[in-house]
């Protein structure tokens with residue numbers, strides 16, 4: 001008997017050509033915003049025009065005092081770390097499971113990243129953080145992976161107990177919150193990416209948030225030299241002497257990117273409401289299936305659902321390898337199901353195993369190996385990530401993805417052996 005599974009010659013559930021998901025959603029209003037900016041100015045040297053409007057809108061949205069736009073999230077992280085005074089001799093506890101750019105800017109500052117394992121949500125585990133604190137530890141960086149907020153209460157307890165600085169990489173988590181408190185407002189400062197697929201997108205861009213005036217001034221000095229520093233640093237500030245050159249880096253955002261992000265920010269909450277509905281719908285239906293564990297949110301927690309990270313449980317399907325399960329879904333036409341590649345436990349990357357080829361100063365400081373972070377590695381291996389559509393019109397597509405998951409789990413026996 002032949003199998004109905006597409007991988008074994010049957011008909012696929014989804015025949016609609018891809019892509020099935022694209023981000024950000026741009027419409028005529030976005031185009032008008034871009035054209036308007038194009039006609040007005042495409043180079044802004046100070047906190048004026050669309051840069052000022054977007055920074056103010058980000059401050060309002062998050063309820064913080066300062067926002068500084070940057071050319072990327074990586075740049076925002078670099079400036080945030082520099083402005084937080086992190087440098088040689090400092091240890092910074094970071095998630096082992098994150099996108100590598102959470103950590104790489106620290107290597108350019110001479111600080112030592114200390115990786116820590118995650119809990120079952122994929123976010124930093126406060127118990128492992130506590131184990132890795134030494135007298136040189138200065139800060140802890142939290143990523144809210146795939147837009148699901150980390151367990152901030154437990155993390156803050158450890159961080160406060162040891163008087164450490166809390167910094168956030170909220171690049172997945174625009175608008176996510178815990179009891180109404182938004183990601184990016186929990187620590188001394190936060191950095192966000194606004195790269196293409198991020199919940200708030202500028203195409204390319206990023207920003208730093210902080211309530212701390214000194215961090216703000218130092219972010220400007222780090223990477224927004226000359227006009228911004230001259231305009232915004234108080235003239236009696238000790239750094240004012242350096243206003244013209246700053247530290248010599250320029251990480252300004254492109255005004256067209258800022259125009260896109262300002263347009264998108266006005267709709268972010270609408271996107272997140274739609275995503276929450278789809279995520280609930282998917283979680284309810286997929287978590288019933290053997291082999292699939294859907295993420296659960298504690299009461300009061302709202303995710304931005306940058307992705308829906310499902311965990312594959314091979315033991316519930318007689319040991320069927322995740323690779324085979326994934327192949328079967330792809331064959332059914334689920335082209336948006338993703339096994340994340342570059343967002344992976346950092347100990348699996350050569351840069352964190354043998355950094356000395358690129359960063360000679362780290363020869364004896366970083367030498368991670370596979371198997372150092374068992375939770376992160378298991379979660380990474382078993383993650384099947386789905387996009388979370390925000391539009392009601394996409395519900396039939398969502399239904400066909402669910403149908404494909406049902407079909408593969410119902411017929412998994414044919415894939416074994």
Ligand SMILES: *Cc1c(COP(=O)(O)O)cnc(C)c1O
Pocket residue numbers: 072073074075098099101102143169171172192193194195204205206
């Ligand atoms: C995307 C991302 C970054 C890097 O942001 P870019 O804008 O691509 O430079 C950093 N950290 C995390 C967690 C990200 O997802």
